[in-house]
Amino acid sequence: MSAVRCLRSEDQFLCSICLDVFTDPVTTSCGHNFCKHCITQHWDTTDLCKCPLCKETFYRRPHLKINTLFSEMVAEFRQAQQKASSCSSDQQAAKPGEVPCDVCTGTKLKALKSCLVCLLSYCDSHLEPHLTMSRLKTHQLIHPVDNLEDRMCRKHDKPLELFCKTDQTCVCMLCSVLDHKRHKVVPLKQGYEGKKAELGKTENEIQQMIQKRRRKIEEMKESVKMSKDAADRQIAEGVQVFTALMESVERGLNQLIKEIEDKQKIREKQAEGFIKYLEQEVSELMKRSSEVKQLSRSEDHLHLRHSFSSLRAAPPTKNWTEVSVCPPAYEGTVVRAVTQLEETLRKDMKKLLKAELKRVQQYAVDVTLDPDTANPHLILSDDGKQVHCGDVRKKLPDNPERFSKYGCLLGKKSFSSYCFYFQVQVKGKTDWDLGVARESSNRKGNITLSPQNGFWTVWLRNGNEYKALAGPSVRLSLHSRPEKVGVFVDYEEGLVSFHDVDTAALIYSFTGCSFNDKLYPYFSPCNNDGGKNSAPLIICPVNQTV
The missing domain is CATH 3.30.40.10 (Zinc/RING finger domain, C3HC4 (zinc finger))
Known part of the structure; x- marks a missing residue:
């Protein structure tokens, strides 16, 4: 070879x-x-x-x-x-940054090895004795390095051959018997092996960190791609919807213009008939007027007597006193057109809301109530899916997670990224609170529900008073009374929205939220109110058939 x-x-x-x-x-x-x-x-x-x-x-x-x-x-x-x-x-002269041979005279060749015993670096030709002479073969050769003098003890001018575990430093033989005689000193190779093992462990940890970050990079790239795809779909849907809306508005405007123009044409045609008839009568009257004038100037007594009877009376004409061209009744035309357009828009909006609800329902999560956070008045079902308020305060440990004063509780699982959705049946209740809460929000004593205090919620009071507790609260006007409420959170977007599941109507949205903490689903069935509000809040499965 x-x-x-x-x-x-x-x-x-x-x-x-x-x-x-x-x-x-x-x-x-x-x-x-x-x-x-x-x-x-x-x-x-x-x-x-x-x-x-x-x-x-x-x-x-x-x-x-x-x-x-x-x-x-x-x-x-x-x-x-x-x-x-x-x-x-012969051609490998040491370049800047490379270790030169310490033995070469004149042009310094590139060193191939450094000797830890001789504390010199050698090129190929000067390294030969270390490879052939038995006395030098025992020397430890390493890859060429600079500053071999740093491998000598500055105090005793001896090679640093030992490692002091006590002081975690390299020492020479004299150091071990003088300055470090009571310390734990081992051969440098032994310390080297230990440090190398530590470095190997560190390298493995670093590699694991690299792999985790690479996986995170891939996750982020995939997330960006999914976000881009979702954005493209939303844009396409938006263009389609607004194009349809503009076409609907344009059709409504064209119909309005046509209706008004048709009415105007009818009036114009009617007026043209009247004008034509009047012009004919004017022509007859002018003709009779000319004949009367000529007769009145005649000196022929016989002719005047003969023609007087036929010209004395005006020619027969129509009585125009009650005849008129009334302007068309345009009142209500625009209103009716806008009302019709509004109805069309309402239907399109309903379709959009249904599509939006289906989209957020794709992020449905399994929510279970956490008994460790429940106020002592609350009663939970065995499966952790239902809660209502009892009349007796149970004796429970006042752990930090538990709401002490108000009838509230949280879900067991927290969320700190991406999107999630859950829905709750509120049928038969006159009072309830729903939403999400920050992990660090206060759970003891008086609690004010607001985003500033870490709560994003809506509530019902007295059976018909709906509010979004946005600090200050916002009164909500709903077309129907929700029996099932869906809660959707987009953590990165800073969005919390509430939906009427049965009608797909949007109840309210908190936007531009800053969470900066784990979020938990938040529930309050409120007091029984003498049995009027005894129905439970029920976490129900998502059925995407809206």
């Missing part, structure tokens, strides 16, 4: 863990090779023995032996690599 060929196949002789040429190579049952020390250390820092390359799991830790054949191939590769280096070492 030629040196060039060996160099071209260098990757197959590199351990995938330390990224250096194999030392004591071993082969796993899955067929991959590693340095014995590298794979052993890797498995020491993991719960399961897995191949770092193919991730095959070994449920029993394999007993690894050095691959003799492959080890020989690695040795041949090392020799070929050294020969290849020697062939080109």
Whole structure:
């Protein structure tokens, strides 16, 4: 095998863990090779023995032996690599940033190794004695490094060969018997192995952190893609809806204009008939007037007497006293057109609300009531889906999570990202509160429900008074009394909306909210009011058939 060929196949002789040429190579049952020390250390820092390359799991830790054949191939590769280096070492002058040979005179060649015993760095030719002389073969060679003098004890000018565990510092032999004689001192290699093991553990932790962040990056990219797709769909739906609305408005306007113009044409046609008839009568009258004038100027007594009877009276005409062209009655025309348009818009709006409710129902979550947060007057069902207010205050531990004064409680599960939706049956109740609450909101003593205090809620009082507790509260005018209320939260968008599930009508929306904490579903069935409000709040499953 030629040196060039060996160099071209260098990757197959590199351990995938330390990224250096194999030392004591071993082969796993899955067929991959590693340095014995590298794979052993890797498995020491993991719960399961897995191949770092193919991730095959070994449920029993394999007993690894050095691959003799492959080890020989690695040795041949090392020799070929050294020969290849020697062939080109004459041209390898040390570049800026590279470690130069300490022995070279004149042009300093690039160092291949540094000796921790000699505290010198050597190029290929000057390294030869360390590879051939038995006395120098025992020296520890490492990748070339600068500042080898830093490896000498500044106080005793001796190599730093030991590690003081007490002071966590490298020391020389004299330090160990003088300044550190009562400290726990071990050979530097032992300390090195321990630190290397720690670094290996740190590296694994860093790799896990990298993987977590890469997964988070992928999640965010996927989230952005989903958001982009949703935005595109919303834009397309919006364009479609508003196009239809504009077409409807345009049709209504065209119909209004046509109706008014048709009425005007009828009046114009009627007036044209009257005018034509009047013009004919005017023409007859003018003709008779001319004849009367001529006769009155005549000197012919006989002709005057003969024609007098026929010209004395005016020609027959129509009595126009009661005839008129009344302007068309346009009153109410615009109002009727707008009313019709409003009805069309109301139908379209209802379709939109149904579509919106279906969209948010896709984020439905399973909500169960948390008894540890429930006020002692509240009574929960065994399945944690229903709650009503009792007349007796139970003796319960006053833990920090529990509402102490008002009949409130929260759901068990919290939410701090994305979207979620749940719906509650309020049928038969005259008073109730629903919404979400911040984890850090106050639960003891007097509580004011408002976003400033960490509550986003709507309530019903006296059977017909609906309010959004927006601080200050907003009175709500609902077309119908909801029997089932849906609550939707978009955490990132800062949105909390309430829906009448049966009619798909939007009850109220809190927008621009800043949560900055975990959110819990919030419930209050309110007091019994002598049995008038005894019906329970019931968390009901989502049925997307609206």
